[in-house]
Amino acid sequence: MNISRAQHNQNNPNQSRDEDHLVNLNLKPSYSNHQTRVSQKDLQHNMVEGNNIGMVDSTHYQNAKQINRTKIAMEVRNLHKVYQSEAGKAVVLEGINFIIKKGEFVSIVGPSGSGKSTLLNIMGALDTPSSGKVFINYVDIFALSKSQIADMRNKLIGYIFQSYNLINRTTVQKNVEIPAIISGMGNKQRKSRALKLLDLLGIKDKSNYKPTNLSGGQQQRVAIARSLMNNPAIILADEATGNLDTKTGEEVFELLRMLTKKYNRTIVFVTHNPELAARTDRTIFIKDGKVEKESINEKFALAK
Numbered sequence: 001m002n003i004s005r006a007q008h009n010q011n012n013p014n015q016s017r018d019e020d021h022l023v024n025l026n027l028k029p030s031y032s033n034h035q036t037r038v039s040q041k042d043l044q045h046n047m048v049e050g051n052n053i054g055m056v057d058s059t060h061y062q063n064a065k066q067i068n069r070t071k072i073a074m075e076v077r078n079l080h081k082v083y084q085s086e087a088g089k090a091v092v093l094e095g096i097n098f099i100i101k102k103g104e105f106v107s108i109v110g111p112s113g114s115g116k117s118t119l120l121n122i123m124g125a126l127d128t129p130s131s132g133k134v135f136i137n138y139v140d141i142f143a144l145s146k147s148q149i150a151d152m153r154n155k156l157i158g159y160i161f162q163s164y165n166l167i168n169r170t171t172v173q174k175n176v177e178i179p180a181i182i183s184g185m186g187n188k189q190r191k192s193r194a195l196k197l198l199d200l201l202g203i204k205d206k207s208n209y210k211p212t213n214l215s216g217g218q219q220q221r222v223a224i225a226r227s228l229m230n231n232p233a234i235i236l237a238d239e240a241t242g243n244l245d246t247k248t249g250e251e252v253f254e255l256l257r258m259l260t261k262k263y264n265r266t267i268v269f270v271t272h273n274p275e276l277a278a279r280t281d282r283t284i285f286i287k288d289g290k291v292e293k294e295s296i297n298e299k300f301a302l303a304k
């Protein structure tokens with residue numbers, strides 16, 4: 001989490017050119033130098049306590065042996081979720097494990113009710129697990145205090161939902177600015193960054209519109225711009241193309257692919273569409289709250 005830019009470039013010399021490109025767009029890469037309110041003291045304290053808040057210990061994963069630790073964006077470790085209700089106990093997630101690499105475009109598929117949204121909500125700290133851990137940028141997110149979790153959500157995670165979740169009474173530009181207003185970015189920088197992102201997503205001309213005057217595809221582009229506003233470590237998209245017709249869904253999907261390919265963004269994309277899933281780098285299949293299988297979609301993974 002505190003990897004300096006220079007250190008990062010040393011570890012990943014191939015990415016420095018991309019980074020320069022990103023800096024020109026004020027889209028610094030997620031792993032370069034995130035500032036959250038998790039202080040060094042917090043980390044040391046927790047390590048002394050044996051809570052291992054700071055680092056991903058991925059030794060129990062076979063495939064992790066091949067992954068340089070600095071390349072891991074997120075780790076989900078032995079995640080369980082059980083809902084208790086009057087109707088009884090519902091086991092929704094039953095020991096989910098996986099790693100997401102930086103810059104990877106990963107899809108999650110599975111039947112309705114298999115636990116995909118529950119999983120994504122826990123990965124984004126919108127919900128808590130019954131047991132298990134989630135590490136984002138090497139931070140054990142559920143070991144943080146409530147205010148640190150809120151801060152981490154704002155700065156490290158971008159969300160894109162099926163129903164866009166835009167605020168209709170304000171403008172497109174203001175919607176995009178919201179995460180930066182919360183994180184305290186200066187007025188001028190915030191406005192210029194929002195416009196740059198809207199430009200990148202091809203809807204700068206709609207910046208003064210209200211979301212309700214936009215098509216579904218345009219509204220989802222606004223949501224994508226908003227998700228990028230604070231330069232998150234990871235973007236979580238739950239059926240982001242689910243409300244869109246095939247052609248518009250395709251366009252939105254291609255924008256997400258462009259973000260991973262050109263800007264090295266890390267994206268987790270939940271979808272019911274097997275054709276789109278097959279065009280991400282890797283697909284994780286969830287069934288009955290477990291990882292049924294994973295497939296590397298070679299053609300796309302190798303193109304990076």
Ligand SMILES: Nc1ncnc2c1ncn2[C@@H]1O[C@H](COP(=O)(O)OP(=O)(O)OP(=O)(O)O)[C@@H](O)[C@H]1O
Nearest residue numbers: 083085090092110111112113114115116117118119
């Ligand atoms: N708050 C809750 N209390 C009890 N059960 C819940 C709760 N939220 C979700 N569930 C149950 O968890 C299971 C998984 O739900 P989830 O929304 O994660 O599925 P999903 O894979 O996203 O499905 P879909 O593809 O239809 O969106 C479902 O059986 C659902 O009824």
Ligand SMILES: [Mg+2]
Nearest residue numbers: 116117118238
């Ligand atoms: Mg769902």
